Every structure is written in C-alpha cells, then in structure tokens.
Amino acid sequence: MTTHTVHVGRVTRDLPVVPVAPGVSVALFNMLGDTEVTEEAGRELARLIPPDIDVLVTPEVKALGLAHVISRESGKPYIVIRKTQKPYMVNPVAREVVSITTGKPQLLVLDGFDVEKVRGHKVAIVDDVVSSGGTLNSLREIIEGVGGEVAAVLAVFTEGDERPEVTALGHLPLFT
Numbered sequence: 001m002t003t004h005t006v007h008v009g010r011v012t013r014d015l016p017v018v019p020v021a022p023g024v025s026v027a028l029f030n031m032l033g034d035t036e037v038t039e040e041a042g043r044e045l046a047r048l049i050p051p052d053i054d055v056l057v058t059p060e061v062k063a064l065g066l067a068h069v070i071s072r073e074s075g076k077p078y079i080v081i082r083k084t085q086k087p088y089m090v091n092p093v094a095r096e097v098v099s100i101t102t103g104k105p106q107l108l109v110l111d112g113f114d115v116e117k118v119r120g121h122k123v124a125i126v127d128d129v130v131s132s133g134g135t136l137n138s139l140r141e142i143i144e145g146v147g148g149e150v151a152a153v154l155a156v157f158t159e160g161d162e163r164p165e166v167t168a169l170g171h172l173p174l175f176t
C-alpha cells in the first residue's frame, strides 16, 4: 500500500493513500482514536488561536477530540455541528454539503439551543482536514446566518489548494 508520511508537531504518521473518486486519491488522515496525534495537534493549534475568539465550532465527528483538546488548552468553549437532525433540537439550522471522502450529500445541523452562543460572537471553526472547502463554506453559512463572525479557521491539514485563510499545521497533496 502506498503511504504518505506526515508530521504533526513531534508525532509522525504514515497515512494510507486511498482512492476516493475515479482518478483521485487522498492521504487518509483519521485522528479518531489516535490520542497522541489528537493531543499534539490540539496543543499546537491552541497556541495559534487569536485571543479574541469567543467560541470554537466543529463538525462531528472526526475533529471532536481535537476540539476538546483545543478547548481544554485555550479555555474557550466549543459547539458541535451535528450530521443528523435530532428530535430534541429546537429550531435547528441546517445546510447540505457533499463530502470529498464519501461523495455523498451530508447534512450539517446547528441546534437552535446553541444559536445564542454563536450570535454576536467571534467563532473559530475547527476541523481535521480542509480540502475542497465544501464543509467550511456550509459551516460559514450556518454561523453567519445566525449572526456569528468566522474570525479564524483552524485545521490540522489543508489539502489540495493552498488556503491562506486556514491556520493549519501542515498540507496534504491530492493524488490525481
């Protein structure tokens, strides 16, 4: 299997290169269950957060542990944007996005219960990989749609195109 070696702070991983679409492969970065990478990335990114950020927003599920560590290190709270609408949600705000890794439309849902934590506040979006930017754009629409300001985007890796608006610890190539 082809692999692509990355460094996250002082931690090294050999990522498997896997096909996600005809003629397109990615170096698959899955930090779920990887305590060492999650802790290292969270501590590194927490040092890079602008001090005036009020709240972190992360999409479930791959970046959840990362948001937890950044929150713990920075003392800033975090909100999770869910992938399904739950019956207990109050006035949920939803957007659809097509994921590069699954190729399928996905829902992103902000529980109305969390709207007041976003409205009028400076938000940092936290994700594991920012690739096509589809998830990022939908998160931005949801946050700005309820009156929040996206003041920073934090990710472990950008992928494909350069993304100057994203504060990342590294960059992944797209294999085409």
Ligand SMILES: Nc1ncnc2[nH]cnc12
Binding pocket: 026, 027, 028, 029, 030, 100, 101, 129, 130, 131, 159, 172
């Ligand atoms: N290389 C990658 N690894 C994991 N998730 C991704 N989402 C987009 N690109 C990805």
